[in-house]
Amino acid sequence: MKTPVIPAPPTPAASISEFIATFAVILAAVVGLVLFDTALARIDSRERKVSAAREFAAGEQLVAEGKNDQAIEHLRSASTLDGENTRYATALADAVLADGRPKDAELLLVPLLERNGTDGAANLTMARVLVKEGKIAEAKSYYHRAIYELWPRGAEDNRTTARFELIDLLASTDARQELLAELLPIQDDSTNSLAQRKRIAHLFVVAGSPSRAVTIFRDVLRHDAKDADAYIGLAEAALSLGDFATAKADLVAAQKLSPQDSSSIQARISVTDSVIALDPTQRGLSLGEQYRRSRYLVQLTLASVRKCLGTQAPDVAAALNSAGASLVASAAAASQSQSIDQTLLLAEQLWALRRGRCAAERPDGALALVQNRITQ
Amino acid sequence: MPAIRVAALPSRLVNLVEDLRRKEDRLALLLSLVIGALVGLVVVAFILLTGRLAALIYPAGGAGWRRVLTPTLGALLSGYLLFKYFPLARGSGIPQTRAALFIHDGRISLRSVVGKFICCGISLASGIPLGREGPAVYIGSGLASAIAQRLGLTRVQVRSLIPVGGAAALSAAFNTPIAAILFSLEEIIGDLHAPVLGSVVIASATAWMVLHRVLGDSPLFHVAPYHLVSAGELGVYVVLGIVGGLTSVAFVKLLLWLRAQFARMPRASLWIQPVAGGLTVGILGFFVPQVLGVGYDQVERVLNGDVILKVVVVLAVLKIIATSVAYASGNAGGIFGPSLFIGSMIGATVGAVAHLVFPASTAGPGAYALVGMGAAFAGIVRTPLTSVIMIFELTRDYTIIVPLMISNLIAFYISQKLQKVPIYEALAHQDGLHLPTRVGAQLGVQRVSSAIREAPPSFSPDTTIGEAAERVKDSSLESWPVADELGLVGMVRTRHIESAMKKGRDDMTIARLMQVARKSDGARYRELPHVHNDQPLSRALARMGDTGHNVLPVVSRANARIMLGVVTLTDILKAYGVERAEELDYTDHPDL
Numbered sequence: 028m029k030t031p032v033i034p035a036p037p038t039p040a041a042s043i044s045e046f047i048a049t050f051a052v053i054l055a056a057v058v059g060l061v062l063f064d065t066a067l068a069r070i071d072s073r074e075r076k077v078s079a080a081r082e083f084a085a086g087e088q089l090v091a092e093g094k095n096d097q098a099i100e101h102l103r104s105a106s107t108l109d110g111e112n113t114r115y116a117t118a119l120a121d122a123v124l125a126d127g128r129p130k131d132a133e134l135l136l137v138p139l140l141e142r143n144g145t146d147g148a149a150n151l152t153m154a155r156v157l158v159k160e161g162k163i164a165e166a167k168s169y170y171h172r173a174i175y176e177l178w179p180r181g182a183e184d185n186r187t188t189a190r191f192e193l194i195d196l197l198a199s200t201d202a203r204q205e206l207l208a209e210l211l212p213i214q215d216d217s218t219n220s221l222a223q224r225k226r227i228a229h230l231f232v233v234a235g236s237p238s239r240a241v242t243i244f245r246d247v248l249r250h251d252a253k254d255a256d257a258y259i260g261l262a263e264a265a266l267s268l269g270d271f272a273t274a275k276a277d278l279v280a281a282q283k284l285s286p287q288d289s290s291s292i293q294a295r296i297s298v299t300d301s302v303i304a305l306d307p308t309q310r311g312l313s314l315g316e317q318y319r320r321s322r323y324l325v326q327l328t329l330a331s332v333r334k335c336l337g338t339q340a341p342d343v344a345a346a347l348n349s350a351g352a353s354l355v356a357s358a359a360a361a362s363q364s365q366s367i368d369q370t371l372l373l374a375e376q377l378w379a380l381r382r383g384r385c386a387a388e389r390p391d392g393a394l395a396l397v398q399n400r401i402t403q
Numbered sequence: 404m405p406a407i408r409v410a411a412l413p414s415r416l417v418n419l420v421e422d423l424r425r426k427e428d429r430l431a432l433l434l435s436l437v438i439g440a441l442v443g444l445v446v447v448a449f450i451l452l453t454g455r456l457a458a459l460i461y462p463a464g465g466a467g468w469r470r471v472l473t474p475t476l477g478a479l480l481s482g483y484l485l486f487k488y489f490p491l492a493r494g495s496g497i498p499q500t501r502a503a504l505f506i507h508d509g510r511i512s513l514r515s516v517v518g519k520f521i522c523c524g525i526s527l528a529s530g531i532p533l534g535r536e537g538p539a540v541y542i543g544s545g546l547a548s549a550i551a552q553r554l555g556l557t558r559v560q561v562r563s564l565i566p567v568g569g570a571a572a573l574s575a576a577f578n579t580p581i582a583a584i585l586f587s588l589e590e591i592i593g594d595l596h597a598p599v600l601g602s603v604v605i606a607s608a609t610a611w612m613v614l615h616r617v618l619g620d621s622p623l624f625h626v627a628p629y630h631l632v633s634a635g636e637l638g639v640y641v642v643l644g645i646v647g648g649l650t651s652v653a654f655v656k657l658l659l660w661l662r663a664q665f666a667r668m669p670r671a672s673l674w675i676q677p678v679a680g681g682l683t684v685g686i687l688g689f690f691v692p693q694v695l696g697v698g699y700d701q702v703e704r705v706l707n708g709d710v711i712l713k714v715v716v717v718l719a720v721l722k723i724i725a726t727s728v729a730y731a732s733g734n735a736g737g738i739f740g741p742s743l744f745i746g747s748m749i750g751a752t753v754g755a756v757a758h759l760v761f762p763a764s765t766a767g768p769g770a771y772a773l774v775g776m777g778a779a780f781a782g783i784v785r786t787p788l789t790s791v792i793m794i795f796e797l798t799r800d801y802t803i804i805v806p807l808m809i810s811n812l813i814a815f816y817i818s819q820k821l822q823k824v825p826i827y828e829a830l831a832h833q834d835g836l837h838l839p840t841r842v843g844a845q846l847g848v849q850r851v852s853s854a855i856r857e858a859p860p861s862f863s864p865d866t867t868i869g870e871a872a873e874r875v876k877d878s879s880l881e882s883w884p885v886a887d888e889l890g891l892v893g894m895v896r897t898r899h900i901e902s903a904m905k906k907g908r909d910d911m912t913i914a915r916l917m918q919v920a921r922k923s924d925g926a927r928y929r930e931l932p933h934v935h936n937d938q939p940l941s942r943a944l945a946r947m948g949d950t951g952h953n954v955l956p957v958v959s960r961a962n963a964r965i966m967l968g969v970v971t972l973t974d975i976l977k978a979y980g981v982e983r984a985e986e987l988d989y990t991d992h993p994d995l
Contacts (some may be wrong), residue, residue, distance in 0.1 A: 060444035134627035
């Protein structure tokens with residue numbers, strides 16, 4: 028039997044020397060092109076960076092002048108010309124945010140953070156964007172990243188800015204525990220300026236830790252006994268602690284040290300006087316006076332509740348009627364001390380009802396301060 | 404090229420080269436790598452040089468007259484060069500690449516590659532709003548062809564390297580290695596299962612690596628991640644698909660019509676014709692500078708939500724006009740890039756309107772611009788798969804894929820319905836070339852269903868030869884189905900029945916006759932010869948050759964014993980437009 032012959036594949040027509048020469052030429056071309064392309068790419072990149080820097084400077088200038096819409100054009104050009112420079116992109120997002128377009132700013136920041144999630148500036152801008160969009164929980168997370176992630180320049184200052192922005196956000200949203208958690212690490216930071224320390228102390232009062240505020244303010248006064256702001260801060264802390272007499276004394280001291288702010292301090296003194304006149308738990312009051320003040324407190328609280336809730340809702344109306352009836356009934360109660368306790372309890376309950384349903388009363392208002400004192 | 408004396412070379416190198424020349428697969432692998440690297444570097448050089456030249460021609464803050472004069476002069480210079488020295492470098496490069504592949508055995512001259520490089524460089528740098536991708540494909544394929552020719556490779560080998568070079572070029576030009584592979588297979592070859600797939604993949608990947616080595620890892624567009632805001636948004640993407648499809652058709656028809664008008668002009672005017680395009684672009688660019696050039700910076704802005712409704716509408720319309728005139732008048736450059744520009748503006752327009760009407764339930768216009776790019780590309784270039792992958796690779800954003808597929812398919816469908824011939828095919832037709840197409844190839848395949856006829860009554864296995872002979876005597880059918888109560892069991896030949904009849908076996912059953920036939924057929928015997936409705940007629944012909952039956956039952960794919968009909972040799976030949984020799988009528992033949 029004949030063995031079948033498989034035809035060999037055709038070999039290229041070029042001779043071996045032609046073959047080698049062709050590949051040698053290709054190799055030389057590849058090497059030459061690598062050098063040529065790399066040099067050209069470097070020149071191109073350098074010129075793009077220079078143009079981008081020029082556009083960025085023009086954009087920053089316009090931002091400083093408050094011309095955000097014009098600045099955006101330049102910053103966008105800078106960002107397009109040098110896409111790798113996150114500073115340009117972040118500045119663009121900042122300008123877009125300042126122009127009142129948080130959604131667009133967010134769209135610019137997302138790819139930036141996807142590429143480099145550790146960019147402190149981008150995280151801070153994203154936090155600001157989210158605050159504008161009302162996404163507070165997400166914003167807090169980005170503030171934390173801005174505080175702990177990387178900043179190529181001015182890291183300390185930028186981190187402090189981010190932290191204080193977060194602190195302000197927490198204070199404005201009444202997130203007391205979180206606020207306290209943010210304040211504690213910076214309480215004893217020696218790099219804090221005097222103004223920052225007083226601000227921290229004030230925020231401790233907001234966070235519900237007035238005793239820490241007192242410590243800081245006293246420390247400030249040890250360095251400068253004529254610091255009227257520190258006295259005002261101490262008064263604020265004392266009011267929060269329910270020590271109204273001390274608060275008044277501090278405010279009077281502040282008024283003496285800063286006569287130019289007399290009117291504003293006087294307003295605070297007036298509130299403190301009202302509190303002192305209203306507080307039924309003050310030491311040294313007769314039973315009769317305590318009883319009178321407690322009834323007055325209930326009447327004020329009831330009026331405040333009525334003002335904010337009205338009597339349209341049947342359950343609220345019933346509760347308010349019942350409170351009114353209790354007030355009459357307590358007048359006929361067996362002993363005055365019992366009646367005081369019941370009246371104060373009623374005031375407390377009404378205040379709790381109000382807190383659950385109405386917008387917060389001014390914390391530095393007389394009624395709020397007294398109620399705060401009673402609940403302590 | 405200087406010759407090298409073989410004797411002067413080390414014997415190991417000579418042996419190595421000899422070995423390489425003999426082994427086709429190793430040579431293909433090496434060439435794929437070499438072509439990928441070389442083409443990648445050449446295309447990167449093309450991009451960088453064009454960019455540098457454009458930066459020199461258009462300095463920042465340049466005067467308005469520059470925008471009118473530069474494209475006009477650019478078109479004049481490139482038009483003259485094209486006419487005088489590089490006539491094959493005109494236009495996009497994709498139809499020319501396909502012509503080289505299917506008509507010229509894969510041969511592209513190095514001269515036309517150089518011409519394409521120079522003319523497109525001048526044209527694009529001067530602000531002519533055409534794309535660099537089509538020319539890059541031609542340059543890549545041309546380099547691959549030139550290398551293959553220089554190495555003295557066979558016709559088949561030269562042809563196989565055309566898509567390899569094309570894929571490498573597109574990968575480097577667009578930074579989309581997967582889309583480059585798909586485009587090469589889908590558009591250039593027209594076959595996604597082409598045997599050159601491996602080489603195409605290697606070349607594309609190599610070119611992509613070269614691009615990254617030189618220009619760094621950065622997508623063509625930096626795009627914010629988008630997502631579906633609400634399910635109802637899909638309806639807006641449907642609208643975008645429709646608008647994208649209609650716009651694509653309008654663009655293609657306008658371009659082809661204008662090109663036909665230019666083609667009617669005297670041949671002597673060929674060198675000056677591109678100036679008409681350059682001047683039109685210049686005038687438009689004077690008023691709206693964004694019309695100049697391919698405009699990827701503008702596309703990126705729109706993709707990132709920098710959309711002013713009036714501006715994007717104007718840009719879409721002006722770009723369609725500028726690109727159509729520039730291309731039709733014979734400037735060098737492609738329609739790849741412009742189709743993305745037009746698509747992004749159309750998408751941004753639809754998105755901006757939708758966002759204005761339904762601000763809470765739709766994404767920003769940037770998302771629509773992104774999808775619009777894909778829709779326009781699918782509608783104009785007609786490669787739906789490539790367009791989806793390309794947008795994904797351009798943006799590296801997966802979340803937009805579903806809306807993208809919806810819009811793309813709608814645009815593709817509308818474009819297919821309203822513009823029967825795809826643009827590259829139509830352009831080739833205008834040049835008098837009739838290239839095979841993917842669609843054409845699919846349509847050209849005739850299926851068994853086109854030749855099926857009703858099955859004759861089947862014989863039962865118990866039918867006697869006498870009864871069967873009575874039934875077949877007046878029929879020309881050469882084989883008959885045999886079926887029992889469960890369905891088809893086989894085929895019996897008329898001649899076997901007649902033969903048994905002649906031998907006096909009237910009482911023999913068909914079942915017995917089939918057993919005898921099994922022995923006589925030997926190796927050709929098949930238990931149940933059949934074809935399916937959806938199989939090509941060529942398969943039926945081959946099956947007839949295998950089994951010796953001129954009649955085959957067409958059976959269900961679900962159950963081969965269910966007969967749908969029969970297909971006969973005569974019917975197949977008729978379907979191909981060929982009659983059997985004995986049926987041909989030669990009476991009018993002059994020699995008879």
